[in-house]
Amino acid sequence: MVDGGWTISYAAAVFNVAWPTAEKWADRYRTCGPAAMEDRSSRPHACPRRTPRPIVRKIVHLRWKKRLGPVQIADRLGLAASTVHAVLVRCRINRLSHVDRATGEPIRRYEHDHPGSLLHVDVKKLGNIPDGGGWRYTGRQQGHKNRAATAGKPRSKHHGPLLGTAFVHTVIDDHSRVAYAEIHDDETAATAIDVLRRAVAWFAARGVTTQRVLSDNGSAYRSHAWRDACLELGITPKRTRPYRPQTNGKIERFHRTMADGWAFARMFYSESARRKALPAWLHEYNHHRPHTAIGKHSPITRLNNLAGQYS
Template sequence: MPWKECSQMTSRLEFVMLASAPGANISTLCRAFGVSRKTAYKWLALFKEHGKDGLADRSRRPTNSPNRSDAHLEAQVVALHDAHPCWGPRKLQALLPEEGPRPHPNTIGAILRRHGRQVILSSDAGPPATSRFEHEAPNLLWQMDFKGHFALTDPKAGRCYPLTVLDDHSRFAICLAACRGETAEHVKSALIDVFRQYGLPQRFTCDNGNPWGTPKQNGLTKFEVWLLRLGVRVGHSRPMHPQTQGKDERFHRTLKLELLERRGFHSLSACQYAFDDWREQYNTIRPHYALNQKPPASRYVVSARRYPEELPVLEYDQGETVRKVRGNGHITFKSHQLFVGEGLVGESVAIRPTDIDGLLSVVFCDRQVGEIDLRIAG
């Protein structure tokens, strides 16, 4: 017969009392109580040896666990978690010594829970990406953007505007600067320090906002002009398409989770000190899922293109017509006026023929900034 969970002890005691009576029919009692003969004789033996207490449920936990992690390994896992509380089991697994045991991430999670630690799901958890684009070598492309600004704890100190630059190939954090604003001068000052340390990239990609965004009439900004003078090309993501700079966006999420949400800063200098410490861990220690759980520093090398302390002199091919951009951002050629951008004021541009007769290309460095059509009256 089916019995309620709360009356198991009473039912077992009733069964063994009836089964212990002289002339009791064990088979009939088993059918009546819905138990097997094997269970019936086990209860009778337990009752005979331990009395009523022998009928209570016993723990199924094994007296020993030969596959349980040893104490030294568990201490290592807990120490790593305490040092990096935002890193999940997969990252902690990658940090364990290669010569020692490396338990499965699920086992690491069980160890942490056993020691009262909160298990953080890996920030890169989930199915692997079906496709992932990256440039084949470091310094071919750097992604640049501002992380959303935040208030400092001292109201008089204002706000912090974190500037981030990430190498596309290695995910190496080239720059994490605590800026006072989002102006071209703030960015230029931070990048000069970066260029002196890491050299020049081949190309930057950034969004369309200030200070690198395109101004009115599709001209160049002063900031873009400065980079072009250094021989660094500049590209912009399509509006409303942040995935173009997906690696830097993902870096921002990690920065927010592991640092910005966990503490406050009373000044920009305190902020920069914390940024430098966190960036060093990110680059040299923190395993990266897309890098086979290796840190970004394992794939990054400094650029061979060194930063010139003085801008190189602009040189155009012999025979090309050179014009200096006037204060209104225009040039004049054979009664034709062309706006090339306020950012080019004071710079020299070259006018060169194209494959179409009468159509001329206006170029700054190696970038076309406009066309002059002599077939149309100026």
């Protein structure tokens, strides 16, 4: 139309577009040349009817502090629920899972930049399985019968067997999400220290030097023995704030994955059978299971790619 002298109607017919569309692109070319032929965003330059900033601040405040939904916020502020929802989406707090339950603030995620910079440690408690299977798969009635028939266990004052608890001591690398776990019959400081020593050696064998370790405020991790063992290993011990499991959230989420993928994934006919299945599941988790937080790769790939740079 500009260089060849075509009419608007003829160009529109040749390229199978509407008459206004042909004229629009011709005007762009006349004004700015070939650079104007790149498509532009259809977002308007100005939004005079956009929700005012004071109203946006009120919506965000009610979402953070009260955890209210769009309908409740709209009722309080005299707005349409669709308007409130649009503001929440724009502020990226449209889902309550994006908001910290303790403070109401948006969740701040962190990740250390190389393997070994920070190890998370924690203990997961699981009730031991009676011989014949637990109540989750056999039902309450049969589960109680299996529990009563389990031999070789001490008895309570009510003559029921004391099956005890399995304490899964877990260590997970903050950057790669590679996990190390052992099952013990207690969560004392001595046991936790032994697990830490073996975990540090396990990571060192894979080229990772441990610098820090983060734990909750359990008695084992508040002990002087834990502090002295960390200093002996050249590790800086750190603890989360009380009642703030979000800070140690990577290992908390790993425990959920471990429970779904191993502890309660299928029926085990004894506690020893479940414990024997843990190493195979850990290998699957570390070497084969895609992890969404690290680009759907398995954790060991990140460890192999970056460990040698920082060890």
